[in-house]
Amino acid sequence: MPLKLLLQLSWRNLWRHRRRNGILVLAIALAVTGVMLMNTLMRGMAAGMREAVIDNLTGHVKVIHPGYMADPGIGRGFEPQEGWEQALADVPVAGWAQRVRVPAVIMSERETRGVQLVGVDPAQEAISFLGSLSVEGEALSGAEDRRIVIGATLAEQLETSVGRRLVIMTQGADGLNREAGYRIAGTYDTDSNALERVFVFTGAQTVARLLDSPAVTEVSLRLESGDDIPLALAELNAVFEDLDVKAWQDLEPQVASMVLVADFSLYIMYFVIMGALVFGLVNALATAVMERVRELGMLRALGMRPRSVVAQVVVESTLVMTAGVVAGLALAIGCFVPFADGIDLSAFSETMELMGVRNTFTPRLEVADMVTVFLLSLVLGVLASLYPARRAVKVTPLDAMRR
């Protein structure tokens, strides 16, 4: 049967039952819109979690001592060889930072808290959240800075403020406790109270002096794209043979799992919502086909082959599905655009922090997801129509025309 005739008949048949097909298109459109909007939230959440992890000192890739994860401390430090970064000439690297991060106790006149003392070179920290910190007071001026910057939440807990001194106690390279007093240069404010409670920053050389060790505990790299992680891992493994080179997914497996779930959530949501819809679709198509069984029988009596009748029903169903999906995608884009720059969730900051998402939540509408939904819907439309179409051709032309 010529395709043009097939499309002509199918198109005109759709317009015969405008109300029914209109309702079908609307139902499909709303379902697709629902799937896409939920997907933009999940994608946004996953991207937010991923960005937060990469920003929060992890980076895309990190080099650490093999024993550091189990026993973090300067005893698990290392000294990167000079010029190691030359090995990354073929990897698109946005930046890297060498840090000393050790567990410590911080004390004010009134309170004591356990923290992570991080020695940094501020010039290297454009790759982490330190590069865009909102600091009350002053930020660190360099690796030699002897002052500290603490989180605003920690300052509240310690009942201290900018300009006052705090004592930090930690374990040195020789295993003995070391302590020193530091003046607070500034307090930083982030979306995450957990970060503010945990991280205390000072110059890398200051920590080296305190610990009596030139070693670092981590080299963190941020890449131009997460797609380059395997390449970076391969290059770094060749340079740091005795150390662990880990991707952020290995360092934060829970977040990686949640991102993976978010990736699959499109399919889960799609099949839950569209799966429910497809029963209605099959029912509506079966009713429509059986109403026309006499007409379809007549077409066969005139010489149309059974498979052409099946093709006609399938094309009609696919056209309905296509119209519904296109309308649904357009509606989803329309709903998405006003929120494309982000949704302010600061009123729910505690909850969002638990989920690892920042206060400004940015939904993401990805073209690849739209294409996936479109293609899946076409397949679903074809599958949903096969049963009604086969029912129609099971009736002989003569029986069909007697109805």
Add this chain to the structure above:
Amino acid sequence: MADHVVECTSVSRTYQDDAVPVHALRGVDFTLKAGEFVSLAGPSGSGKSTLLHVIGGLDRPDEGAVAVGGEDVTALGDSELADLRLRKIGFVFQAYNLIPVLSARENVEFIMQLQGVDAAERGERALGTLDSLGMRDLADRRPGEMSGGQQQRVAIARAIVTNPVLLLADEPSANLDTGTTGELLELLKRLNKERGVTILTATHDPMVMGYATRQVHLRDGEIVANKAA
């Protein structure tokens, strides 16, 4: 025989009606020569429509052989039967059975489209046929915008436009008034005389029988009379 358009040999067909066997055809032998206008006549349940459907490949005999244009119908599958109907047989049904979403011209073109005739030739032949049946002015109307008689004329145009070996008409006058039936029968007669179209009708309308060149009477699934008009 070479000039036989239809040859039925010992054709039997039995239906199950609520588990009760109904013998619609009992060993019928029937032939139709090219250029004949034959009417199958008989009361309801006599088997005339069943014989017409078996010849048209819309029904299958339980026993016997049916050949149309020299081709054994009983040996064909569903798709091959569809092809046979497409290539060799024109149908005119009691209820017109036009495609409601197509115009008169498109309905007439439909079978040619299935046959793969190119658009220019299709349009020319469809309009020419409609013109010969006095329907050219209604070429762009859809079935719902035409009277019963006009629809039946379009159905005839659709049936003859491809020059089929055989035109089958099942109770063609059933839904028409006397005047329209007369016009229709004149049309069929003209097609038979002028274009040599072989016509087989199933009817219990004496007016239709009167136009046929041969009448075949059936009763209880058997041919009881076969006479030239």
